[in-house]
Structure formats: C-alpha cells, structure tokens
Amino acid sequence: MAILQQILFVAALATAAWFLIRRAGLIRRAIQLGKPENRTDRPNERFSIMLRVAFGQKKMMTNLTVGLMHFVIYVGFVIVNIEVLEIVLDGILGTHRLFAPYTGAVYPFLINTFEILALGVWIVCVVFLIRRFVTKVPRFQPERHREMTRWPRTDAALILILEILLMTAFLTWNASDSVLREREVGHYGELSNVGTFVVSQFLMPLFANWSDAALVACERFTWWFHILGILFFAVYLTYSKHLHIVLAFPNTYFSDLKPKGEMKNMADITKEVQLALGIAQADPNEAPAEPGRFGARDVRDLTWKNLMDAYSCTECGRCTAACPANITGKKLSPRKIMMDTRDRLEDIQRGWQQNGPEHDDGKTLLGDYITAEEINACTTCQACVQECPVNINPLDIILQLRRYKIMEEAQAPASWNAMFSNVENNMAPWKFSPGDRFNWADQVNQ
Ligand code: SF4
Numbered sequence: 001m002a003i004l005q006q007i008l009f010v011a012a013l014a015t016a017a018w019f020l021i022r023r024a025g026l027i028r029r030a031i032q033l034g035k036p037e038n039r040t041d042r043p044n045e046r047f048s049i050m051l052r053v054a055f056g057q058k059k060m061m062t063n064l065t066v067g068l069m070h071f072v073i074y075v076g077f078v079i080v081n082i083e084v085l086e087i088v089l090d091g092i093l094g095t096h097r098l099f100a101p102y103t104g105a106v107y108p109f110l111i112n113t114f115e116i117l118a119l120g121v122w123i124v125c126v127v128f129l130i131r132r133f134v135t136k137v138p139r140f141q142p143e144r145h146r147e148m149t150r151w152p153r154t155d156a157a158l159i160l161i162l163e164i165l166l167m168t169a170f171l172t173w174n175a176s177d178s179v180l181r182e183r184e185v186g187h188y189g190e191l192s193n194v195g196t197f198v199v200s201q202f203l204m205p206l207f208a209n210w211s212d213a214a215l216v217a218c219e220r221f222t223w224w225f226h227i228l229g230i231l232f233f234a235v236y237l238t239y240s241k242h243l244h245i246v247l248a249f250p251n252t253y254f255s256d257l258k259p260k261g262e263m264k265n266m267a268d269i270t271k272e273v274q275l276a277l278g279i280a281q282a283d284p285n286e287a288p289a290e291p292g293r294f295g296a297r298d299v300r301d302l303t304w305k306n307l308m309d310a311y312s313c314t315e316c317g318r319c320t321a322a323c324p325a326n327i328t329g330k331k332l333s334p335r336k337i338m339m340d341t342r343d344r345l346e347d348i349q350r351g352w353q354q355n356g357p358e359h360d361d362g363k364t365l366l367g368d369y370i371t372a373e374e375i376n377a378c379t380t381c382q383a384c385v386q387e388c389p390v391n392i393n394p395l396d397i398i399l400q401l402r403r404y405k406i407m408e409e410a411q412a413p414a415s416w417n418a419m420f421s422n423v424e425n426n427m428a429p430w431k432f433s434p435g436d437r438f439n440w441a442d443q444v445n446q
C-alpha cells in the first residue's frame with residue numbers, strides 16, 4: 001500500500017512538472033515575440049524597486065486595510081507552502097513527517113507558525129470573496145466593466161476558493177494526525193512527543209468519536225488533497241491572472257526608469273524636426289535608417305516588456321478606476337488593454353499548438369481585440385501607470401497602437417487632423433497665424 005502511494009505520488013509530481021515546464025516554455029516564447037528593449041541598466045535601482053513594489057507591496061498600501069489583507073494572503077500562502085518540502089519528501093520516500101524526529105522544538109514552532117498563517121489566509125480569502133461578490137466593489141462588476149466577463153470572475157473566485165480549501169485541508173490534516181498521534185495508532189505513535197498544534201487543536205474535538213480507521217482515512221485524504229491541490233494550483237497559475245504571484249518580481253525589476261511621459265522616440269523626433277527646421281545638418285556618413293513600421297499593429301510590434309506586462313496583470317482594475325476616460329463613460333479601460341494583449345498572446349500560442357509554429361491566424365491586436373475608439377479616448381494622463389501595483393504601463397501599448405493608426409493608416413479623428421495641421425502651419429494647436437500671436441498684448445497697452 002505504501003509503495004503504491006509512493007508510485008502515485010511520483011507520477012502526480014512528474015505530471016505537474018511536465019505541465020509546468022511546458023507552460024513556462026510557451027509563455028517565455030510568447031514574451032519573446034516582442035521587440036528587444038534594454039531594461040538591464042541601473043541594477044541596484046531596479047532591485048530596490050522590486051523589493052519595495054513587489055515584495056513590500058508598496059502601492060497596495062495606499063489602502064492600508066486592503067494592502068495588509070493582501071500582504072497576509074501573499075506572505076501567508078508562500079510561507080505555509082514551505083511545508084510542501086516535507087510533504088514532497090514524505091511522498092517520495094514513503095515517510096511521515098520526515099523532519100519531526102531531527103528538529104526538536106523547531107518543528108512544532110514551524111508548524112504552529114504555518115497554522116497561524118493558514119488561518120490568516122483562510123480569513124482573508126473569505127473577506128475577499130465577500131468583497132467581490134457580496135459588497136460588490138465597483139471595479140470588479142461586469143455591469144460597469146465589460147472586460148469583467150464570466151471567465152475573469154470565475155478565475156478570481158476559483159483561486160480564492162481553492163486557497164480556502166487548501167488551508168482547510170492543511171488544518172484538518174494536522175488535527176486528524178494529532179489525534180492519531182495522541183492515540184498512538186501505528187506509526188503515528190512514533191511521533192507522539194510532537195504534541196498538538198496551535199490552531200488545529202480546536203478541530204480535534206470533531207474527531208473524538210471517530211474510529212482509528214476513519215481517522216487514518218481522513219488524515220490520508222486531507223494529505224493527498226492538500227498536495228494535489230498545490231500541484232494543480234501551480235499549473236493553473238500559468239493559465240490565470242494569478243501568474244502575477246511569480247511575474248510581479250521580474251516585472252517590477254524591469255520597470256521603466258525613465259521619467260513618466262518621456263517618449264521613447266523623442267530623440268528621433270527631435271532630430272527630424274531639427275533637420276526640417278535647418279537647425280541641424282544630416283550626417284552624410286550616417287547609414288540610412290532601416291525602413292520600419294511606425295507604432296504597433298500586433299503583439300510582434302510591441303516590446304517584450306509590454307508582453308511581460310500583459311502576463312503580469314492582476315486584473316485588479318485600479319488603472320481603470322483611475323482612468324478619466326473610463327470614469328467619463330468612454331469605451332477605454334486600461335485593464336482591458338492588458339487583458340486583450342494577453343488574450344492575443346494566448347490565441348497565438350493556441351495556433352502554434354494546433355497548426356505549427358508558422359501558423360498565422362490573420363488577426364491583429366489592433367482591430368480584432370482593441371478598437372480605434374478605445375485607444376483614441378486616452379488622454380495620456382499616466383494615471384493608469386501611476387496606480388498599477390506591479391508597475392505595468394498600459395499607456396505605452398495604447399500610444400504605440402495609436403501611432404500605427406495615425407502614421408501608417410492616416411486614420412486620426414478629424415479634429416486631431418485639424419490640430420496636426422495647425423501645429424505644422426502655425427506652430428501651435430490653434431488656428432491663428434504665428435504673426436498674430438502677440439495681438440493680445442496690443443490691447444493690454446491701450
Ligand atoms: S493614460 Fe490613458 S488609459 Fe491611462 S489613465 Fe490616462 S486616459 Fe486612461
């Protein structure tokens with residue numbers, strides 16, 4: 001029986017590892033579709049941003065209560081899963097609480113800490129479920145935000161429910177195990193000196209009338225449920241918005257260090273304008289620039305960091321809640337821009353898997369996923385960039401799509417074309433001759 005459990009365990013572990021490695025490879029390949037961009041300068045500053053924003057969750061703390069609850073769920077879940085190391089070794093070696101005989105008082109201390117954190121995670125998950133589905137925080141509601149359709153809502157609920165079940169299984173496993181140790185049933189009795197644990201002791205009375213056989217079945221079931229649930233969680237993560245648990249770290253490390261609002265192509269534009277005004281001379285020895293595409297039409301025209309941003313998005317909607325275009329009823333939602341970019345990448349991945357790596361589905365991010373109406377509504381105010389808890393920049397994608405629409409397809413709204421022509425002819429957005437610019441001063445002097 002024990003050997004059968006070991007074989008089943010190794011098979012489950014290997015299956016999860018295979019899925020994980022495969023998914024990680026696909027996501028890496030999808031991100032590499034993006035154009036190159038150097039984000040490795042100033043490593044100390046980058047590391048400090050990652051520590052403060054990803055690990056310290058600095059931006060989440062603007063709402064202290066929610067920030068602290070998120071911190072509990074995140075730190076708690078990560079630390080509780082350190083226990084997985086022992087569970088995995090027990091599963092492979094066919095042992096039971098492998099570390100307990102060798103770690104003295106440290107072992108109960110660690111399990112007690114895990115149990116307190118597990119209880120914290122359990123409580124916060126329940127509160128988050130209530131917040132999302134009962135008190136209905138506006139930024140999660142599909143009536144107000146069309147991108148929050150059935151799947152994003154199901155995904156959010158699934159992960160919270162799964163965490164509640166995992167923590168429940170962990171505490172129930174400890175409780176049934178403690179009763180078996182107290183009764184000194186079989187090999188459980190060898191660890192009777194470990195004692196009971198701080199939270200699960202309150203569940204032990206539930207098992208008072210259970211037979212030994214029923215208790216062993218409960219202990220085995222909750223142990224298997226806990227570890228299989230964690231393996232499922234790890235694989236599911238790669239299909240879910242909860243991938244941010246992992247990607248928040250590299251995504252914040254590779255943050256944009258330039259001042260907000262500084263355009264990437266400013267140097268090229270400045271040069272073009274100087275040449276046009278005769279302020280600068282073209283270098284006759286300079287090789288002609290590669291003919292390229294202005295802006296972006298599809299994910300291959302974006303940078304790898306834009307694509308990593310899409311996989312790191314938590315779908316929290318803080319960007320959309322702060323977006324003036326969205327608040328005033330325009331069609332734009334920066335959260336949807338990130339979700340659409342990720343959907344486009346996932347569709348490309350599915351095409352690779354079904355039809356080979358050269359498959360082209362004929363779709364593009366601009367047009368098939370994101371409309372001109374959405375990107376044209378952006379005021380470039382940077383509020384979405386400021387608010388994002390994992391330093392995502394939806395504006396960069398919007399600007400690149402808009403640049404393509406205007407410069408490659410010459411499809412700007414009529415009012416913008418009038419403004420462009422005024423800037424070109426009058427050196428100002430208004431329809432007045434530059435010669436009349438100081439007319440107002442004549443009236444002041446009269
Ligand atoms: S930059 Fe654009 S998308 Fe971002 S908050 Fe401002 S208007 Fe909305």
Ligand code: SF4
Nearest residue numbers: 313314316317319388
């Ligand atoms: S872009 Fe940032 S703020 Fe907006 S939904 Fe995604 S994680 Fe949240």
